[in-house]
Amino acid sequence: MSHQPDSEPVKDLGLFSQHVGWTFADPSVMPVAERPEAWEQIHSHQNVLDNVEIEHERFSRGGSAAIYKGILKADDTRNIQVVVKCYAAIHEQGKSRVEAYEKAAQLIAREVKVWRNLNHPNIVRFYGLVMGNTFPWNTSFVPVEPQYPAVVCAFCDGGKVMEYLQKNSEARRLPLVLDAAQGYVYLHKYNIAHGDVKPDNILVKTTTDGVRAVVSDFGSSRMIDEADFPGTLSYTWPYIAPEIKKPPYLYTKATDVFCFALTALVIISGVQIFAEEEDRFIARHRLELGERPKRDDHESSEMSDEVWKLLEESWVQEADGRKSMADVASTLSNLLSANN
Structure with a gap:
């Protein structure tokens, strides 16, 4: 055939x-x-x-x-x-x-x-x-x-995380965000940049303890230590860090952190980045110029001052000024423990 x-x-x-x-x-x-x-x-x-x-x-x-x-x-x-x-x-x-x-x-x-x-x-x-x-x-x-x-x-029976949350509106969102963060921490520990961090690439599966979010799709991933393994430049607007459009056009741990912050915001609030923009290219361009989502547009019972501060520290314009994924996961874990 x-x-x-x-x-x-x-x-x-x-x-x-x-x-x-x-x-x-x-x-x-x-x-x-x-x-x-x-x-x-x-x-x-x-x-x-x-x-x-x-x-x-x-x-x-x-x-x-x-x-x-x-x-x-x-x-x-x-x-x-x-x-x-x-x-x-x-x-x-x-x-x-x-x-x-x-x-x-x-x-x-x-x-x-x-x-x-x-x-x-x-x-x-x-x-x-x-x-x-x-x-x-x-x-x-x-x-x-x-x-x-x-x-x-x-097989992940819960499907994509946003589909799962639409069907299970009472489900807690921050634990799923922490699950995904821990997956990215694991990748970064071994110098792997995922390269395509977005809600569609986070799935939900049922476990004996409830549900768990898992990271999927490694088609754009990059092994950072291998010079001949640059990864595949593929992205979905607006989940793209501003520096990826500049030489050397490579995904890094910092680009994952930037996209994770946007992803976490959407998962927590259920609202897309710059949802008022019908043209997603314009939404991406606003991010490139340094504009960021406003908290008032992403209201959620799980969006505390501490969580919002963490997102702001993770999507700063300059890559070397962002938190590490390990710091992001640690902060989320501490916030969840304090609220339980």
Whole structure:
């Protein structure tokens, strides 16, 4: 099932095979090296095709991927609810299909390299890849290269955090903000900049203790210590730090903190940044010029003076003047403890 013309034959596993060694680099540089006992029976570098049962109808879509729900059979007694993220190549005008496949292969490799070994309660769990899959490809919105791998990760039954809060209006918001902050603290501890911090990339899952927010989507993440791993410059207005539009155009921990402050404000209040602006480009431009949201536009019973001060200290214009994500999480934790 190839969408390439005859002059551009499909190689074994497509162009992704050129990046497999890069994707599964030495795990000693990643968090899992500190706690190898945390590996599941299904290792992140395994082809888990034989262990996954997928639903035939597409669950959702996002960017250049179709998303299906499924079941991962970890062993004879344990089944894990998962989602399977099936990637596709976007064919840009003036570019060949091979170029589109090469770009997609690099993007998949980048995301998996960052995600594959992360292990934290506030990070969506990565379970493995499905290579040479035979899943239903009813992805009519973009042409699909069926030999690309699909990513298998944990299913979050609460969905995106804003959708969860709309359905559960009485739910407390600050604990979910703290959950997400702790996920970003974990990434920053290992010199990983998430690169696309926004409400849509924070999901909610049910646990034995209630609900928990988890960080998702590592397609724009950057391993800061690796000069040849710049990350993918992708953002959603207005969740973009002002310095990202200037050289060297790289995500940093400070850009994550800026975007997290805006994200936290929206989660706490339920109101978008500069909601009065129909043109989101104008909202982004106002942020670039140094304007910030006003507290009166984001009223909430959970918006105390201390929380507002924390947000203001986290979205200052100059990157080196912002709080660290660890300081943000620590302050949120202390505020929640004091109010319980």
